[in-house]
Amino acid sequence: MFLPIGVPALPLDEAGKYVAAAYVVFLVLLLVYLAIMAARLQRVERELRELASFAEQGSRQEEREEVSA
């Protein structure tokens, strides 16, 4: 943790930039993390869709084989 030692307070217009920067950095980090998680979720969804269609194809093929037999 950072422990700023007692120094004269910055004027509001200057201090505001630093405070805004700190909170924005935190927000950006959070959003980057959520974006990465969203991308992963999309991949899972896509893979799930492909597996579902793959399973459907398989069951249809089995039905056809049963009918022809």
Add this chain to the structure above:
Amino acid sequence: MYGKGLRTLSIATVGAIALGLSLVFFYAPLDADQGFVQKIFYLHVPLSIVALLGFIAGGGFAVAHLRSDNSRWDAYSYVCIHMSVIFGVAVLATGSIWARASWGHWWVWDEPTLVSFLIVFLLYATYYPFRYAIEDRDRQARYASVFAVTAGAFVPLNFLAVRLAESLVHPRVFATANGGLPGPMRLTFLICLVAMALLWVTLVKFELTAKNARGQLSRLRRALDAPGSGTGSRVAPEVSS
């Protein structure tokens, strides 16, 4: 399973963060020494406390994994450490900004609290290459758990360093003697701490849910690939990342 209660937790987190931010900017008084810059305190200190506690929690779950050999605890340990490393990045970034505003320097090497946190952060940054350098899953989990326990035991030193630092003028939040935070600041700080803790728990739960979903998907793919699974001997298509 992991996603149970995630919605409620997310709503509580958003509510707590909104309350915390409102208190920071509309309720907590300006610090007599630092003025408006001290508002970074309400973000930076809860982040660092939660990150450090997360590392300890990771060590705790690693102990459970070593005792039971249940991979579930290894997943908990991994996700706790992963989330705390992310929080650690935020701690370093917000702390640097605060240091720049207060001291005029982005980093001060002779400040024990800064350096000790950096050491802890860098220690945990080696967790990933250490873990993924081992291919065998069981060994990977076991070695990672040993690492998490050892590193987790090191973390309290960081708290001690903060307490023992000579140049300490940081307000002692729960101190009863001189230097304790005044009431409104203390309340604001505690709400922010709760909000950060809730955010950490929510993200850990979210990550675990996503990890579990990917695991279940892999199981499904293996089951469909297996001969005699009803889908013939065809191999399920691999999804490129």
